[in-house]
Amino acid sequence: MITFLDFEKPIAELEGKIRELRELSGAEITVSISDEVGRLETKLDKMLRDTYGRLSPWQKIQVARHPERPHFLDYVDALITDYTPLAGDRAFSDDHAILGGLGRFKGQPVIIMGHEKGHDTETRLKHNFGMARPEGYRKTVRLMHLAERFSLPVITLVDTSGAYPGIGAEERGQSEAIARSTEACLNIEVPLICCIVGEGGSGGAVALSVGNKVLMFEHAVYSVISPEGCASILWRTADKAKDAAVALKLTAEDLQRLGIIDEIIPEPVGGAHRDPALAIEALSRSIEGALEELSGIDGAKLRKLRHAKFLAMGAANLG
Amino acid sequence: MNWLTNYVRPKLKAVLRKKDTPDNLWHKCKGCGQLIFHKEFLANQFVCGNCGHHDRIGPAERFKALFDDGEHERLELPKVQDDPLKFRDQKKYSDRLKDARSKTGEQDALIVGVGRMDGIEVVVAVQNFFFMGGSMGIAVGAGFVTAVEKAIELHAPFIIFTAAGGARMQEGILSLMQLPRTTVAVNMLREAGLPYIVVLTDPTTGGVTASYAMLGDVHIAEPGALIGFAGPRVIENTIREKLPEGFQRSEFLLEHGMVDMVIPRHELKETLVRLISLLTRDGAAREDRRAS
Numbered sequence: 001m002i003t004f005l006d007f008e009k010p011i012a013e014l015e016g017k018i019r020e021l022r023e024l025s026g027a028e029i030t031v032s033i034s035d036e037v038g039r040l041e042t043k044l045d046k047m048l049r050d051t052y053g054r055l056s057p058w059q060k061i062q063v064a065r066h067p068e069r070p071h072f073l074d075y076v077d078a079l080i081t082d083y084t085p086l087a088g089d090r091a092f093s094d095d096h097a098i099l100g101g102l103g104r105f106k107g108q109p110v111i112i113m114g115h116e117k118g119h120d121t122e123t124r125l126k127h128n129f130g131m132a133r134p135e136g137y138r139k140t141v142r143l144m145h146l147a148e149r150f151s152l153p154v155i156t157l158v159d160t161s162g163a164y165p166g167i168g169a170e171e172r173g174q175s176e177a178i179a180r181s182t183e184a185c186l187n188i189e190v191p192l193i194c195c196i197v198g199e200g201g202s203g204g205a206v207a208l209s210v211g212n213k214v215l216m217f218e219h220a221v222y223s224v225i226s227p228e229g230c231a232s233i234l235w236r237t238a239d240k241a242k243d244a245a246v247a248l249k250l251t252a253e254d255l256q257r258l259g260i261i262d263e264i265i266p267e268p269v270g271g272a273h274r275d276p277a278l279a280i281e282a283l284s285r286s287i288e289g290a291l292e293e294l295s296g297i298d299g300a301k302l303r304k305l306r307h308a309k310f311l312a313m314g315a316a317n318l319g
Numbered sequence: 320m321n322w323l324t325n326y327v328r329p330k331l332k333a334v335l336r337k338k339d340t341p342d343n344l345w346h347k348c349k350g351c352g353q354l355i356f357h358k359e360f361l362a363n364q365f366v367c368g369n370c371g372h373h374d375r376i377g378p379a380e381r382f383k384a385l386f387d388d389g390e391h392e393r394l395e396l397p398k399v400q401d402d403p404l405k406f407r408d409q410k411k412y413s414d415r416l417k418d419a420r421s422k423t424g425e426q427d428a429l430i431v432g433v434g435r436m437d438g439i440e441v442v443v444a445v446q447n448f449f450f451m452g453g454s455m456g457i458a459v460g461a462g463f464v465t466a467v468e469k470a471i472e473l474h475a476p477f478i479i480f481t482a483a484g485g486a487r488m489q490e491g492i493l494s495l496m497q498l499p500r501t502t503v504a505v506n507m508l509r510e511a512g513l514p515y516i517v518v519l520t521d522p523t524t525g526g527v528t529a530s531y532a533m534l535g536d537v538h539i540a541e542p543g544a545l546i547g548f549a550g551p552r553v554i555e556n557t558i559r560e561k562l563p564e565g566f567q568r569s570e571f572l573l574e575h576g577m578v579d580m581v582i583p584r585h586e587l588k589e590t591l592v593r594l595i596s597l598l599t600r601d602g603a604a605r606e607d608r609r610a611s
Contacts, residue, residue, distance in 0.1 A: 165549030165557045170567055173577050175528035175548035182502050183534065202486075203498060203529040203548070210499045224486050224495040224526070229553075234408035234488060248491045249404050258403075260492050311464065311503045313496035314399065314457035 002273060005062045011051065011270075014044045048270040055219065057245040061227060063219040064198050065161075068273040070280060071130075072099055072116040072157050075197070078280045079287075080105055080112055086143060088135075092172060095136030097128045097164070098208075100143045105155065106288060111147040113140055114157030114208065117198070130199075131164035134177035137207050141177075144184040144192075151299070153191040153291055156208040161226060163204030178207040185210035186306055189299025193290045195283060196220045196252075196261070197272075212306055213290040214260070216252045217279070218267040222260070223250035259316065263290070348372055350543075364584045373541050373584055375521060377423075378430035378445035381480055385443060385588050391434030394442070394469055396426070396462040403457070404491050412489035419451045427458035428483070431466040433473070437592040439599075442470040444479040448522075453483035455527050456490040460497030463531065467504040476514040476595045481532045484550075485525020498530040505534045514598040516591060519546050519569070519578065537594055538578040539587070540569035546578075 004012040018040050021033055055063065063069070076083050080103035087094040100113025115132065118124035140156075147154045163174055185192060185208065194211035200222030209222075216222060225233075227245035232238045249255075252264045265286045272279035294302065346360045347353070350372025360367070364384055365374040383389040406412040420426065428450040432443050444466045446453040463479075470477040486494035508515045517535030521544035528548055540546060547567035555562055565571050569581045582590050 163548065165554045167554065167558065167562070167566070170547050170549065170554070171571075171575050173533070173575070176533040176577060178529040178548070179498075179502065179531075179533045182499050182530065183506065186499060186502055187506065202495065203526055206495055206498050207529075222492060224491055225488055230408075230488050236409075240408075244408070247404070247406050247408065248488075250492065255492060258492065260496060307503045307506070310496070310499040313500045314403075314460055314490075314493045 002068055003066065005059070005066065007051070007059050007062070011044065011047055014040060014047060018044065045269070048274075052219075052267075052270055056242075057221075057248070057251050058227070058242040060219050060251050061199075061221050061245055063271045063273075064217075064221045066271065066273045067119070068276075069198055070272055070276040071119065071159060071198070072114040074276060075114075075157055075280055075283065076103070076112060078277070079284050080110075081107075083112075086146075087139075089138035089142060091135070091138060093135050095128075095133050095139060096126050097130050097132040097160070098136035098139060099127075100139065102152075105291070106284075108153070108291070109150075110153050110155055111143050112155045112157070113143055114195075114197075115160040115204075117159060128164060130160045131162060132160065132204060133164050133166070133169045134172040134174050137163075137174075137177035137181040140181045140208060141184040144181075144188045148188045148190050148299075151190055153193065153294070154188065155287060156185075156192070156194045156211065158194060158196045158200050158205050158208050158222075159198035160201050160204045161199050162201035163207075175203075178203045181207035182210055186310065187303060189303050191291060191294035191297070191302055192306070193287055193294070195265075195287065196222050197283065201226060210306065210310060212294055212302055212309075213262050215263045215265055215283075215286050215290065216255065216261045217265050217272060217283070218252055219271055220252060221250045222252075222255055223248050260313070349374060366584050371542060371583065373521065373543060375448050375482065377447050377449055378425075378432070381445045382432045382434070382443065384584070385436055385591070386432065386434035387436060387438065391432035391443075394431040394433055394466060396429065396431060396458070396465050398426070399457045399461050402489070403493055404489070406489040406491065408489075415451065415489065423447060423450045425450055427462065428453045428455070429459040429462035429466075431462060431469070433469060433475075436588060436595070439592065439595055440473055440475045441591075441595065442466055442473065442475050442477050444477070446480060446482045446527075448482040451487065453481075453527075454485060454487035454494070455483055455497050455501075456487035456494045457497065459483075459487075460494075460500045463497075463501045464504045467508055470513055471507060471511045474511070474513065476516065476599065477508055478516045478518065478591060479531065479535075480518045480520055481523040481527055482520045483523060483525070483527040485527055495526065498526050501531040502534065505531050514595055516594060518587065518591075519572075520544050522546070524548065524550055533577070536598070538580075539590065540572060540578045540581050541587075542569055542581055542583055544569045546572050 083103035085101035099116045115130040116127045117130035118127040192211040193213045194209045196216040227241040228238045230244040231240035255261045268275035268278040345354045346357050348367040351370035353369045365376045402413045428447050516537045519540040523546045572578045
């Protein structure tokens, strides 16, 4: 059973009713019950479409953080064959909050990397809830340079609430590591496709999001600061997170309008967590399209295009 | 004449008027609490003569101390769109901008000067903490890029004095995009073979450290400056323990290999000149420039 978000209460109730009716009828489904189930299912479908068709920014944040939303390893399992994880920054340790490695996407060798949040207590702790330390960002730099040396396209999947704020992370240069990762994204002479699949939290996300193509799921969010953090600074109370979520303009639609992202990937009705397979399929199609678009362009040009794109960020009139 | 008309009103104003001594005659050091004669404090570039605490200073004081005879030209920076998101918290961002502008007399938080240091032409950018905490939005990003372009045009080294709480939240994702934007600019300097020196001053945190502030060829920090990615309060709230003394201060960063040196304010100019001379082969760049 999936976890329901607070605004999904009517949906949960309706689903409960449908389930009850089904159980009630058991093996012998009478015509009247099956009619009723059919009617309720239509109603449920409409309710899901309505609710998810007009999610508020705060609701989108909840969906983007949904515990059952597909994460890095789910995408890799479904999309990458011959996946060969690579570990370590060759300096200090291996950060499990950012995973990556070699593999084939539709038969083509690529390097894929991204944040992994984990799906239960044990794995969440292992992956530090997707909050990377400097080692994570130094691993991404290493993998990007590896990709460049062997002319492999790079795919990143971004899903983090932010880089980890801890003593060790600061001691080992969290900010420098993020800056170098952003820089590597800008400079590698191979196609770079970045996908915001869940939460794009601040510098910890941007370090993996500076691509030739930046794709974003319909209900993903991408922001300079979490709404909670923003509210506690500007409103002096985290209770205003909903207001901050609106003000920050962090939805895919906003970001496309502002020219920050290139494409919105549609999610299944009710969000990616309701039908992960369908979401993964949609992501696959978008990555494939982006790779195809970039395939004819030589490396130096790809780098130049990336520079031009990000040098212009905020330069245009955004009214 | 009666007692009513003859009445002399008590001189309340005289009683309430402030003392003749202006507030700024004495400065109370934020480090040690000692009272310092203000003129002395000014002459000492806002550094406490007693404990060596470096107080925050603005672009005007920087330029005065760095450029030969304080002479320089202000680089005109591009005008950018104000308040692109129509952001409003408890206060409208457009009002915050208005306040900051009238308080500082500047358009935004980055000020750029072109002048000579010991005869060598340099471009110096200073982040003004007194303008909305020095925060980086589109204007700072655009200013940074313009300053870099000027340095490339003049074939001059580029020095930046950083001071900022981070990215300007009121510009949302657009402020976050200034991280890659300024990183492109840093790479332009590298390609042009020009020295890029970062002087980290109190405080430099957040998105500014996660981009141009940590990508210098040489990193200098002023003593005691707070420098880090996450703010100390955020870290304390995350790990739920008190941070050690001196955590995220310049000396801590030096110890952990994140800056090359910690240099007191009054030695900055001579240090910068020495570094630039060494990196540009003793003013070979200077000669080239004069020849062309």
